[in-house]
Amino acid sequence: MVARVIPVEDFDLVIFGGTGDLARRKIFPSLYHRFVAGQMPPEARVFGAARADIGDADFRTMIREALDEFVPDADRDPEQVKAFLGRLHFVTIDATGENGWAELAQRMRPGVIRAFYFSVGPSLFGALAERLHKHKIATPDSRIVVEKPFGRDLASAKALNATLAAHFAESQVYRIDHYLGKETVQNLMALRFGNMLFEPLWNSHYVDHIQITVAETVGVGGRGAYYDNAGAMRDMVQNHMMQLLCLIAMEPPARFDPDAVRDEKLKVIRALDPLEPHEIVRGQYAAGDEPGYREDAGDPKSRTESFIALKIHISNWRWAGTPIYLRTGKKLKSRASEIAVVFKDAPHSIFGDDAGQHRNILTIRLQPNEGMTLGVTIKEPGPGGMRLIDVPLDMTFADALGPELEEAPDAYERLIMDVIRGNQTLFMRGDEVEAAWAWTDPIIEGWEARHDVPKPYDPGSNGPEDSMMLLHRDGRRWREIKP
Numbered sequence: 059m060v061a062r063v064i065p066v067e068d069f070d071l072v073i074f075g076g077t078g079d080l081a082r083r084k085i086f087p088s089l090y091h092r093f094v095a096g097q098m099p100p101e102a103r104v105f106g107a108a109r110a111d112i113g114d115a116d117f118r119t120m121i122r123e124a125l126d127e128f129v130p131d132a133d134r135d136p137e138q139v140k141a142f143l144g145r146l147h148f149v150t151i152d153a154t155g156e157n158g159w160a161e162l163a164q165r166m167r168p169g170v171i172r173a174f175y176f177s178v179g180p181s182l183f184g185a186l187a188e189r190l191h192k193h194k195i196a197t198p199d200s201r202i203v204v205e206k207p208f209g210r211d212l213a214s215a216k217a218l219n220a221t222l223a224a225h226f227a228e229s230q231v232y233r234i235d236h237y238l239g240k241e242t243v244q245n246l247m248a249l250r251f252g253n254m255l256f257e258p259l260w261n262s263h264y265v266d267h268i269q270i271t272v273a274e275t276v277g278v279g280g281r282g283a284y285y286d287n288a289g290a291m292r293d294m295v296q297n298h299m300m301q302l303l304c305l306i307a308m309e310p311p312a313r314f315d316p317d318a319v320r321d322e323k324l325k326v327i328r329a330l331d332p333l334e335p336h337e338i339v340r341g342q343y344a345a346g347d348e349p350g351y352r353e354d355a356g357d358p359k360s361r362t363e364s365f366i367a368l369k370i371h372i373s374n375w376r377w378a379g380t381p382i383y384l385r386t387g388k389k390l391k392s393r394a395s396e397i398a399v400v401f402k403d404a405p406h407s408i409f410g411d412d413a414g415q416h417r418n419i420l421t422i423r424l425q426p427n428e429g430m431t432l433g434v435t436i437k438e439p440g441p442g443g444m445r446l447i448d449v450p451l452d453m454t455f456a457d458a459l460g461p462e463l464e465e466a467p468d469a470y471e472r473l474i475m476d477v478i479r480g481n482q483t484l485f486m487r488g489d490e491v492e493a494a495w496a497w498t499d500p501i502i503e504g505w506e507a508r509h510d511v512p513k514p515y516d517p518g519s520n521g522p523e524d525s526m527m528l529l530h531r532d533g534r535r536w537r538e539i540k541p
């Protein structure tokens with residue numbers, strides 16, 4: 059079976075920051091893949107717009123080099139690359155000045171979808187929005203795409219939302235969180251709302267607790283200075299992990315449409331209890347064979363966390379009494395992202411205490427090796443009486459779906475095409491982002507007020523010892539971090 063390609067309408071897409079790292083690494087390679095998949099209409103064009111004083115030809119050379127670097131050899135066909143580059147154009151533009159805007163206005167075609175990707179720092183969002191409006195480049199149907207980070211606290215997120223709202227309706231604003239574009243993350247919704255099997259059990263009567271882990275093996279390396287300004291809470295929890303939490307915990311929306319889905323996610327965020335200090339563990343990787351976090355960050359006294367574990371409570375009927383444990387960190391044992399739904403013990407073991415009753419655990423692996431496993435209890439084979447063992451009902455999506463999964467667009471490809479289609483389901487709404495910051499802010503302010511110092515942990519470990527204690531205190535344990 060070949061992955062289905064849904065055609066999109068003709069468009070002009072402008073990438074502000076078109077010469078930047080994100081554009082070269084992600085945006086143009088993604089567009090190339092969609093072009094090869096046949097999803098770009100015959101007349102559709104993409105403009106790079108940045109301060110560089112170059113023309114179309116130089117820009118095409120730059121993007122050809124980016125494709126050489128960031129598109130796997132097997133996917134790069136010289137004829138396709140040439141045809142794709144023919145769709146690219148460049149306008150030298152200054153976001154904060156007047157240079158280039160008249161030219162951009164003049165080069166846009168009437169009657170096609172116009173989308174503007176703000177792949178620049180957030181300090182330029184206001185200037186771009188204002189000039190798109192002033193030069194009548196944006197139409198009432200135009201879309202703007204903005205990258206993370208969307209603010210660093212509630213006040214700055216509100217200010218950014220207000221800046222965009224001055225010129226664009228919320229229905230025109232696409233806040234990217236690439237996690238939401240991942241195949242497996244969307245599968246969470248299919249799993250929950252496309253099956254009868256799980257939903258009746260998806261509540262505190264049957265679920266003991268949930269674990270969400272996003273573990274990385276890399277450190278902050280070259281982006282230490284940027285990261286040190288953010289930390290795991292701002293960089294991962296407030297956005298990506300919050301989105302995973304919402305998809306796992308939300309009520310079934312009435313329809314799979316943007317506002318129905320986002321309304322339900324918002325309700326989850328608003329139902330989160332404030333966290334107490336004992337429900338938070340912060341860590342920093344120590345020096346090992348390689349430099350430690352503080353050296354990577356370039357600040358020997360840094361108090362920024364490269365690891366965080368949280369015990370979260372959702373105060374609503376579905377989840378009261380079922381904690382959600384969440385952890386993420388750098389330089390951990392393995393690279394693995396997964397969600398584990400740990401069901402309660404059977405109410406009574408008819409086989410006696412020695413039989414070894416196991417809990418059912420539904421594990422959804424987001425990466426690597428995407429798939430899901432349901433641990434079920436069966437009898438240990440053999441004559442040794444009724445001894446119970448836990449065996450996995452295991453589905454690796456790549457085995458089950460084969461080439462179709464491989465051909466599925468990656469997160470950026472899907473999300474950019476969703477922008478052209480005008481589908482906001484997988485993008486964060488302004489109120490969602492603000493609600494997430496409203497929950498996060500007091501936690502971060504608490505650390506700052508207490509001068510909280512993260513606990514050191516060994517590179518290649520499971521994080522600080524206190525993270526284990528967070529669950530041990532409740533008679534629970536983290537699942538092993540393994541790929």
Ligand code: NAD
Nearest residue numbers: 075076077078079080108109151152153177178179205206
């Ligand atoms: P970058 O510094 O590599 O590129 C910035 C781009 O903006 C360049 O093309 C530059 O010419 C352009 N630019 C800067 N000032 C300008 C001005 N006054 N007028 C016109 N153009 C101007 O940055 P990046 O890494 O590509 O990141 C872009 C945005 O995406 C940032 O907001 C960043 O936080 C976000 N982001 C980046 C990544 C990543 O992997 N690089 C990941 C997630 C989010």
